[in-house]
Amino acid sequence: MEVVKIRPRGYCHGVVEAIRALRLAAAEHQGEPVTMLGYLVHNEHVTREFADVGVRLIDAPSRLEALEEVTEGTVVLTAHGVSPEVKRRAIAKGLNVVDATCSDVLRTHDLVQRLVADDYTVVYIGRAGHPEPEGVLGEAPGRIHLVQSLEDVDALEPGEGKLAVTTQTTLSIWDTKSIIDRLRARFPHVEVHNEICNATQERQQAAVEAARDCDMVIVVGSSRSSNSQRMVEVVEQLAHRPAHLVDTVSDLRPEWFLGCKRVGVTSGASTPTGLTREVIAAVEQMEAPTAARAGASG
Ligand code: SF4
DSSP: EEEEEOOOSSOHHHHHHHHHHHHHHHHTTTSOEEEESSSSOOOOHHHHHHTTOOOOOOOOOSHHHHHHHHHHHHHEOOOOOOOOHHHHHHHTTEEEEOOOOOOOHHHHHHHHHHHHHTTTTEEEEETTTOOOHHHTTSSTTTEEEEEEEHHHHHHHOSSSSSSSEEOOOTTHHHHHHHHHHHHHHOTTTTTEEEEOOHOOOOOOOHHHHHHHHHSSEESOTTTTOOOOOOHHHHHHIOOOOOOEEEEEEGGOOGGGEEEOEEEEHHHHHHHTTTHHHHHHHHHOOOOOOOHHHHHHHO
């Protein structure tokens, strides 16, 4: 099977820096408790690597709840960022805090702080339950509204005064567009601050362009990873090609390849290179399955 290796793909600068920060913390505090507050990046394989060197992971519905389980040692804040309340609490508990928040996420926190200080009400387009919105919303409780859909925009009552909209870094420009358009229609004075990071935009654009010359696209990434899921969506919605998310090579299904001659492979910003290489090698060795063969093995 012909494979189009889509570039750029894989680790972004935020993930590289977060992994480096955690490796350093684990080495400097060997033999002492080192805790990752939630998944450092949304990839199980990266998490396992750190479990092997004794780093403990605490995952809870919120970062504040996770923090309550940390009583000593070093706590590493993840690339997704945390609310000011989490940082205050960690310091108050006497923990050694290593902040691995991505610089692009910190920029959104700074933006929200500036807007709120300047009397804006802020609308934030993001996914409920994801740690990044949790951290950003914590910058201005009561002054920032999370929206996920057009219905959320229709239900908004932000009051009089200045209004701004910003976004989670790992969404797609295409799925935020319809929400921003609806906001502009309802609130013509709204100021738009697109905070989707360059790494996410470049990977999405490359995937959409390459997918147009492919029969199907495989995205290597965890189902917990927002940017990997968005990659599948943009390929399906904008390039009109089927796309499948796989965590490892063992998730590949022969029936996906029926009638395929050219398959694009890309990966999320938190996917280790080795996993993507394995998927590329497996797809390259694959022969296009016939309907009978795909059914027999699937
Ligand atoms: S996807 Fe973007 S915001 Fe998230 S860690 Fe990578 S560079 Fe930072």
